[in-house]
Amino acid sequence: MSNSATDRAAFPQTLWAARGRHIGPAPADVVRRTLRRHKDSGDIDDFAEPPVPEDSPLRVFEARWRAEGTVTVRARLTLVPRESKPQGHEWRLVAEAERPWDEAWPSPATQFWPEGASGAPDDGSWDHHATVAGLRFRQVNALPADDKEMRRRLRDAAREAWCVNLVVHEAMTPDEEGKLPLVRLLPPGLRHRVVEHRAAPHQLRAVNWALKDLGVEVPRGGAVLLPPDPAPKGYDGREHRVRSVFLDGSEPAELLDALRHFVAQSRPLPPDAEEALTDLRDNWTLMTVQEVLERERQRVAMYEEALEAMTKSRDLYKQAAEQALEALAAYRDVPADALPRQRPARTPAALQQLTRTFERLRFPGRGKTGSEDAVDGT
Known part of the structure; x- marks a missing residue:
């Protein structure tokens, strides 16, 4: 045993x-x-x-x-x-x-x-x-x-x-x-x-x-x-x-x-x-009318909860997409003379510049403006 x-x-x-x-x-x-x-x-x-x-x-x-x-x-x-x-x-x-x-x-x-x-x-x-x-x-x-x-x-x-x-x-x-x-x-x-x-x-x-x-x-x-x-x-x-x-x-x-x-x-x-x-x-099927109504109420509540979760997910996705677009725009606005002469994709300085841009988006108010970063990079 x-x-x-x-x-x-x-x-x-x-x-x-x-x-x-x-x-x-x-x-x-x-x-x-x-x-x-x-x-x-x-x-x-x-x-x-x-x-x-x-x-x-x-x-x-x-x-x-x-x-x-x-x-x-x-x-x-x-x-x-x-x-x-x-x-x-x-x-x-x-x-x-x-x-x-x-x-x-x-x-x-x-x-x-x-x-x-x-x-x-x-x-x-x-x-x-x-x-x-x-x-x-x-x-x-x-x-x-x-x-x-x-x-x-x-x-x-x-x-x-x-x-x-x-x-x-x-x-x-x-x-x-x-x-x-x-x-x-x-x-x-x-x-x-x-x-x-x-x-x-x-x-x-x-x-x-x-x-x-x-x-x-x-x-x-x-x-x-x-x-x-x-x-x-x-x-x-x-x-x-x-x-x-x-x-x-x-x-x-x-x-x-x-x-x-x-x-x-x-x-x-x-x-x-x-x-x-x-x-x-x-899997019980032998329900009274009251039990059927209660089951449907629970099902509606479950659908409402799922819809609310989907709406929140949609809003978060939309916010993330907007932040990504802002980061891309900020990266494109950096003056050419602020970038190293090497290929950006393989240059650590360029990656650091992009990282600072994303940090500003993640922590609003703590980073500098795009123009200030450009000055720092000169």
Whole structure:
């Protein structure tokens, strides 16, 4: 892992970001149907599908809604076909609110993807990890039995991750309730940003060996959050370690506190997430009438500023040209007997005379008149 994050932009508190992979057919159709259903029900104000170049394999979707009825949220989802393994379509989703994100707000993921509860069929095609095969957002991800494979999975999951990686150790074999994912108990704003890795009771030594390179350790029967990559300056993994996690269906209060602290701290924004956020801000098309007017006002102001700069440049150019003409005229007015007999272009005295003429133009009032210079030169 990298040890420095000084060259990375910080994760804005107004941002909700997630990246995953859809492994089923026609993901764009799934997104369109989901957005249409939410618009018809009033969950979102509007949505759009901005055009992309004809030769581009990308598909882009925008949606706007109001959290708590007043806070505007703008969200943009991009579908990227994957030819390399794991295959499918990678999706990148960024949503930005007018104020810091509230964990109680609806998950932006379920505004674009079906969750099943709203009556839309959900075959689980969309909640796969973007780069690590076998990982899911809404399920318990049992760690591999092979120690080296376990180490590789945790390392790959943590590398420049958009999501939060949670490692839980089972103190004892859980019952049916305990086998259910803890992420289902999280608030909506956290639910689809957390990947839950689960270590069996006998894997404590192996999982801590696998976590050694990441600089953290999971307590027996507890949990730990994997640090961001690269870790921010002063990052302390002990603040994101939970001594005990009860797998009995009760709310994991201590774990929630650790998660809230983790997402609230200043941490580096992955490069592709920063690019997606810039794209959301700079290429947003789903504007209200007021936003269009404001954009045009800003554009007019920009044109006025550019025109003013051009006018100043024109005036400076005109002034410089006039000064050059005056210098040339002054040079021509020098009496012939004041010039050396050698060729002027190669005579230092002539160059000195021209230099003095230009100095008078640059510093008015400090030089002598043309006739006085001529007398000095005799």
